[in-house]
Amino acid sequence: MFQGASQINLDAKGRLAVPTRVRDSLTQGGTVPVVLTAHPDKCLLLYPAPAWEPVRAKVMSFPSLDAAFNPWKRLLVGFAEELALDGSGRLLVSPELRAFAGIDKRVMFIGQGSYYEIWDLERWQQQLDRLTAGGSPVLPPGMENFSL
Amino acid sequence: MFQGASQINLDAKGRLAVPTRVRDSLTQGGTVPVVLTAHPDKCLLLYPAPAWEPVRAKVMSFPSLDAAFNPWKRLLVGFAEELALDGSGRLLVSPELRAFAGIDKRVMFIGQGSYYEIWDLERWQQQLDRLTAGGSPVLPPGMENFSL
DNA sequence: TGCGGAAGTGGGAAAAATTGGGAAATCCTA
DNA sequence: TAGGATTTCCCAATTTTTCCCACTTCCGCA
Numbered sequence: 001m002f003q004g005a006s007q008i009n010l011d012a013k014g015r016l017a018v019p020t021r022v023r024d025s026l027t028q029g030g031t032v033p034v035v036l037t038a039h040p041d042k043c044l045l046l047y048p049a050p051a052w053e054p055v056r057a058k059v060m061s062f063p064s065l066d067a068a069f070n071p072w073k074r075l076l077v078g079f080a081e082e083l084a085l086d087g088s089g090r091l092l093v094s095p096e097l098r099a100f101a102g103i104d105k106r107v108m109f110i111g112q113g114s115y116y117e118i119w120d121l122e123r124w125q126q127q128l129d130r131l132t133a134g135g136s137p138v139l140p141p142g143m144e145n146f147s148l
Numbered sequence: 149m150f151q152g153a154s155q156i157n158l159d160a161k162g163r164l165a166v167p168t169r170v171r172d173s174l175t176q177g178g179t180v181p182v183v184l185t186a187h188p189d190k191c192l193l194l195y196p197a198p199a200w201e202p203v204r205a206k207v208m209s210f211p212s213l214d215a216a217f218n219p220w221k222r223l224l225v226g227f228a229e230e231l232a233l234d235g236s237g238r239l240l241v242s243p244e245l246r247a248f249a250g251i252d253k254r255v256m257f258i259g260q261g262s263y264y265e266i267w268d269l270e271r272w273q274q275q276l277d278r279l280t281a282g283g284s285p286v287l288p289p290g291m292e293n294f295s296l
Numbered sequence: 297t298g299c300g301g302a303a304g305t306g307g308g309a310a311a312a313a314t315t316g317g318g319a320a321a322t323c324c325t326a
Numbered sequence: 327t328a329g330g331a332t333t334t335c336c337c338a339a340t341t342t343t344t345c346c347c348a349c350t351t352c353c354g355c356a
Contacts, residue, residue, distance in 0.1 A: 009305095013343090017304060040280050045296060055296060056151075060261050068288030070189065071279040074265070078258035080151040087346065088304075096153040096256075100276075115296065157315090161333095165314060235336060236314075 002026075002111035007121065010105055014098060015090040022109060022116065023089045030085065036097060036118075038079035041127070044093075044101050044118040049082055051114050056080065150174075150259035155269060158253055162246060163238040170257060170264065171237045178233065184245060184266075186227035188220075189275070192241075192249050192266040197230055199262055204228065 006019045018026070026034055026048050035052035037045050047055070059076050062069035079100065083091055093103065106121035119127070139146075154167045166174070174182055174196050183200035185193050195203070207224050210217035227248065231239055241251070254269035267275070287294070 011305065013306090015305095020303065039296070042280055058294065062291070066288065067189075069291070071275065072288075072291070073260060074258055075276070075279060077151050077260060078265070079153050080259075081153075082151075086344085090304090092344085094153075096155055159315070161316095163315095168313060234334080238314095240334090 001113060002116055003113075004111045006109040008107055008109060010093065010098075010103065010107060011090075014093050014095065015086070016093055016107065016118070017088070017090050018085065019109065020089065022111075023085065026116070027085065033082050033084050034091070035080055035082050036091070036093065037077075037081070038075050038097065038100050039117070040075060042101055042123060043120075044097055044103075046091075046116040046118060047114070052080070149261060150264055151261075152259045154257040156255055156257060158241070158246075158251065158255060159238075162241055162243070163234070164241050164255065164266070165236070165238050166233065167257065168237065170259070171233065174264070175233065181230050181232050182239070183228055183230050184239070184241065185225075185229070186223050186245065186248050187265065188223060190249055190271060191268075192245055192251075194239075194264040194266060195262070200228070 002022075002025060004021075006022065008017055008019060010016050023030075026032070026046070028048070033049045035047045035049050037047075037052075039045050056077060059073055062073060064070070064073070079097060081094060081097070085091055098104070101118065102120045102123055103118070104120070108117075108119040108121050108124040110117040110119065110124075150170070150173055152169075154170065156165055156167060158164050171178075174180070174194070176196070181197045183195045183197050185195075185200075187193050204225060207221055210221060212218065212221070227245060229242060229245070233239055246252070249266065250268045250271055251266070252268070256267040256269050256272040258265040258267065258272075
């Protein structure tokens with residue numbers, strides 16, 4: 001169960017130094033590869049490879065001649081790449097994924113249960129502002145009765 | 149199982165340098181030819197030849213007196229060409245397929261499970277914007293309860 | 297407060313991959 | 327049949343990628 005936020009940096013070669021605590025929780029000691037893919041909100045998703053499999057299988061099972069599903073497949077499967085961390089625990093993020101998420105240097109790492117989200121820092125703050133600005137945020141249907 | 153996105157270029161002779169990782173996954177070490185054909189979304193599809201066969205057979209089995217099938221047949225079978233990669237792992241894309249997909253120079257390679265999609269870069273980004281623009285993307289029926 | 301260890305950061309060298317060009321072979325036309 | 331043009335194949339240089347090593351910084355502990 002992943003949670004917590006960390007602000008980290010990409011180096012000049014596009015390498016992302018995954019914080020040690022996150023690293024251990026993701027790879028179970030370096031034995032498991034990870035999968036990085038794209039999310040419609042313009043952030044990246046990071047899964048342990050075994051946890052990604054069922055998601056991919058589900059996406060691939062959508063009927064491929066139904067045009068409404070294709071964009072989702074193209075996003076989720078089309079951007080997915082299986083990666084291994086280098087000797088220093090860094091993740092080499094491809095130029096395509098960096099461009100998609102608008103990531104250049106400063107990045108936010110957000111635990112989200114079964115995966116981590118990776119945001120460009122600026123975009124992350126904008127997204128936060130949208131929720132925290134305005135007196136009371138709009139609750140989506142089904143959340144009206146939710147209490148903290 | 150193909151996945152991942154790569155941005156590559158056509159050279160002046162219309163040759164497409166297939167990225168090494170993609171190449172290996174497609175041709176299993178250069179022994180297998182590939183099939184390139186057209187998709188209604190104005191992109192190209194790239195199959196390992198053995199994987200294309202059952203698809204072609206299925207398309208050809210559509211009743212030819214049903215007018216609704218004919219456009220599909222014309223597109224999928226009519227544009228299909230079996231190709232081999234040259235010594236440097238490049239694919240010579242015919243002028244017809246290039247014209248169909250609006251490909252001139254910059255191209256996106258998208259893994260989609262059993263095949264790759266090849267997009268003109270601009271068209272790819274437009275298609276992507278349609279999903280990522282606007283606050284929340286519309287979920288097609290059957291996908292409402294999908295969670296990542 | 298100093299020491300030891302671990303983690304993060306940067307750089308460099310070797311290997312691999314992409315790109316471009318050129319020569320040979322083939323096809324088409326006159 | 328000869329010339330020209332096009333295609334195909336192959337080679338080589340540059341660029342990119344990958345892997346590894348070393349330095350610095352931060353933190354914990356004594």
